[in-house]
Each structure stands twice: as C-alpha cells, then as structure tokens.
Amino acid sequence: MSSFTESESQTNVAATATNKDLHHEKNAHETRTGTEGTAKRNIVRKNHKGGGGNVGKANGKSIDDGSTYKDPAALDAEDPNFDSEEDTGKEYVRAGSFERHQYHPETRTSVTQAPMTLTNFKRKLEAIFEELFQSDDILETQKSISEIYCPQYAYELVKRAISMALDRGDKEREIVSRFISESYPDLLSTNTIGKGFERLFELADELEKDVPAAKEYIATFVARCVVDEVLPPAFLSDIVVCDLGGEIVERAKRMLSREHGHALLARGWGPGDGRPVEDLKVAVDLIMQEFLLSGDKVEADRCIHELNSAYFHHEIIKRGVTISLEKTEDERESMKELFFYLFSNETVSQAQFVQGFNRLFSVVNDLSLDIPNAIVYITAFKERALAYGILPPDYIPKFENEL
Secondary structure (H helix, E strand, O other): OOOOOHHHHHHOHHHHOOHHHHHHOHHHHOOOOOOOOOHHHOOOOOOOOOOOOOEEEEOOEEEEOOOOOOOOOOOOOOOOOOOEOOOOOOEEOOOOOOEEOOOOHHHOOOHHHOOOOHHHHHHHHHHHHHHHHHHOOHHHHHHHHHHOOOHHHOHHHHHHHHHHHOOOOHHHHHHHHHHHHHOOOOOOOHHHHHHHHHHHHHHHHHHHHHOOOHHHHHHHHHHHHHHOOOOOHHHHHOHHHHHHHOHHHHHHHHHHHOOOHHHHHHOOOOHHHOOOHHHHHHHHHHHHHHHHHHOOHHHHHHHHHHHOOHHHOHHHHHHHHHHHOOOOHHHHHHHHHHHHHHHHOOOOOHHHHHHHHHHHHHOHHHHHHHOOOHHHHHHHHHHHHHHHOOOOOOOOOOOHHHO
C-alpha cells in the first residue's frame, strides 16, 4: 500500500487502497455510476497545472499555445494516484468522479515527438473542417484527421471545430456537436474534450469581439456535450473549469437544469440545423409546457430565440393556446400575458400571430371534440390579442363564419 502526505490523503482518499481492495470497494471509493452519470461519463481532473513553453496572457491568466501540452491521461506509474486496471486497459485518477480515458495508446509522447508543429496542425484542421461544413460527412472528416495523426494536439480538434462554427449557421454548429459526439471515445477522449473547452474559455473574450454571442454558443456546446455523455456533469463543478469558464459554465448549468433542458439541448441549434418540422413541434411543446410550470416569460422568450425559427412562430401561438385549453384559467391568463410579452419584445411578429390564430380556428371543431369549451377559450385569446394590439383591429379569423 502506498503512503501519502496529509494533503494528499485529504484530496485523494480513494488512492489509499490497493488495486485489489479497490476492486472490492468500488461503491465506496470509485464513482462510476449513480447521480454523476454512467461509467463512460465520470472523469475528474487532478492537480491541473499549466505547462511551460510559449505562454501568453488572457484576462490576467497565463495560457499556453498548446506546444507543451501533455496528455493528462499519461500518468506516471510511480505516482501514488496511478492505478492500472488490467482487465480494461483504462486508468483512473482516484480524486473524484472523473474517469480518464486515453486518446490513443501511443499518446504517451511529448510534443517534441509530434509529426508536425501546432501551427501546421491548425492549418490542416481548418481545411478539414471547411470540407466538413460543405459535405456534412463526419466519417470522412474522422478519416482525414486520423491520417494526420497528431495526438499531442488532440484538444485542438475541439477548440478549432467550435471556434470555426461560432460565426456560421445552426447547420454548422449542429454538425460540430455531432462530430464531437460521434468521435468519442475512439478519436476524442473525455479529458481531450475538456481540455479543448478550457482553451475556448481562455479565448472567449477575444472570440466575443468577432462573434457577440460566442459565450452563449460555447455554453450550448458544453451543455450539449453533457447531454451527449461525452462530458460528465462533474466537469461543470471542477474548480479549474469553473475558474476558467465563469459565466459560460454557469450558463451551461442553467441550460441543463431547466425543465426539459436535456430534450431541448439534444437539438438545441434551431431549425437551421436541419431538423424536421416534427422535431420543431416537439421543441415548441416543451417550451410552452415549461412556461406554464415556471411562469418565466424571460426564459420562454430566450428559448424561442434559440429556436432561431421566425418563420415557424405561428406554431408557438397554436401550441401555446392548445396546451392551455385543458389548464386552469390562471394558466390561460399567464399564456395571454406571454403572448403580449413576445409581441412587445418583437420576438413574434403580428403576421405570425395572425397565421397562428388562423390555424387555431381552422381546427377548432376537432379541438371541441375533446374540449367542449375550446371555441370559448380560443375566442377569449383572440379578444385579448385584439385588445393588446397583437392582432390588427380588422382581423377576421379564417373559417370563423363556418363556426
């Protein structure tokens, strides 16, 4: 059994057992399942330290260009925290709930053994990701990256892909999220993905100068990685990550903790990501249901903005009213106030409200089969919209004469 100093014992209790003891006491010393997630999600960083080499400053913090980066998975066998699991070939740091996956068995090399410089690697990646944005072919992208095999700079795959997608559209951001998810664990390990985000956190202020929504997008990428189980929830409570990420990490936490947050984030880049209309309807349903539970107009407005689907806002009106038909009078009043809020903030246009109400009146007979008072409630929504100026004063709903 290895001996430890007092400080090591406090920060790494699980490392005080032998390999054999640990196998018999997994529940006490090793969090691979449970509230923190599945085995493949549980990793934690220990004793984060920056390297030497080319060091710069960002917001008062030292950063490096990656030229001295060493895969944190490559632990020293003499380190008391090292514990080899012969049956899996994986190694674990017994300092918490992070499981360290290796990028590739040959990653135990320094950057001096890299086949190219970091600058050249970046240039090659830019060309590869430009091709990905054109072709949407993730398999071909993975093959191209394998051909320039440079594990010493593996974190740059995540950093470069996301930074290139920031000033593009939903389609490109979605394809990058899928690339990260589908490249795990064969091409990208959990610690590699985490390192890539750390580099993005360090550069976020600079990125924001060119892309005002950069921090919001990065937060969405982080939250999406947690939903896709390529980063563990514990990543967002890591001291180093919180220090570097600040408001980005807090925003990601809020995204994940909101009602139906995981379902929304699963396809969180809006209709521009290529999702079918049926998926959009599900997303709208979730937003409206969450609003009725929370009553938070600001959050609902933000979620609608994130859909980035102005041409589809009529569905928000239709679904909002339809969902509230079976609710209480107070909840219907709350929905009416939300409509006024969305109209006042110019989130939903008058034209979309008109289209939404027209769609409601076109199906009111069907709705009345299940909800006898449907016509009464829908008419009340219409009258309130007229009073608020949401609908034009001469509005006559489609099919109203047939009712």
